[in-house]
Amino acid sequence: MISKKMSDRINEQINREMFSAYLYMAMSARMTEAGYKGVGKWLMVQYHEEMFHAMKLYGYLQDQGATIDLKAIAVPAFKETGIKELVQHVLEHEKGVTKSINEIMAQAIEEKDYATQGLAQWYVNEQVEEEKNDMEILQNIELIGGSAQGLFLLNIELGKRELDVATDFTKIS
Numbered sequence: 660m661i662s663k664k665m666s667d668r669i670n671e672q673i674n675r676e677m678f679s680a681y682l683y684m685a686m687s688a689r690m691t692e693a694g695y696k697g698v699g700k701w702l703m704v705q706y707h708e709e710m711f712h713a714m715k716l717y718g719y720l721q722d723q724g725a726t727i728d729l730k731a732i733a734v735p736a737f738k739e740t741g742i743k744e745l746v747q748h749v750l751e752h753e754k755g756v757t758k759s760i761n762e763i764m765a766q767a768i769e770e771k772d773y774a775t776q777g778l779a780q781w782y783v784n785e786q787v788e789e790e791k792n793d794m795e796i797l798q799n800i801e802l803i804g805g806s807a808q809g810l811f812l813l814n815i816e817l818g819k820r821e822l823d824v825a826t827d828f829t830k831i832s
Contacts, residue, residue: 663774666725668763669716674730675759677712680706681737682752686745687735695810697818698742704820711824711831712785718831719778721769742810743800750793757786 661669683705691699720727739745760782767775796817803809825831 661720661723661725661772661775665763665766665770665772666720667728668766669720669775670689670730670765672759673713673716673720673727674732675756676709676716678735679752679756680713680769681707682737683749685710685735686737687750689740690742690745693740693794695814697723697814697816698745701817701820702749704822705782707822707826708824709737711826711828712771712782714828715781716778717829719775725776726732742813743797743805746793747795747799750790750797753786753789753793757783757790760786 684701687702687706689700690696717727736746737745739748748811760779764776764779764783766772767779796813800810800815803813
């Protein structure tokens with residue numbers, strides 16, 4: 660069993676993951692409307708990953724016998740319309756998620772909650788990958804120098820991304 664304090668913190672993280680999904684869905688719509696369907700697809704895969712992250716936490720709380728306490732999801736706000744600025748926003752958002760995951764890990768260590776430490780380590784590793792992917796996209800944008808042809812090819816490349824997480828949340832282990 661986990662502490663009420665830890666349960667509350669994980670419930671808060673569920674909300675943050677759901678907000679991330681909502682943000683990426685909104686960004687996907689914006690990019691698709693602007694003609695960047697590949698970028699839109701990449702962001703929709705991000706949406707699904709964030710939902711997976713939320714549901715993994717949800718399942719963990721249920722497995723621990725903790726209460727699920729869902730809160731309202733804030734409306735995502737962003738102004739970016741260009742790929743570079745949008746990916747910079749994504750990277751900054753993910754850095755905030757990393758900070759939040761690190762706080763869960765710190766609390767789990769403080770409470771000597773080894774089960775939650777194991778779960779949190781999965782998220783720590785995931786955040787390293789998330790930030791790395793965003794930085795690589797930004798590096799590619801720098802390499803192409805904002806050229807129309809380069810952005811066209813980047814759009815195609817990002818559109819090749821495939822979903823590799825469960826979307827049937829009853830099968831998350």
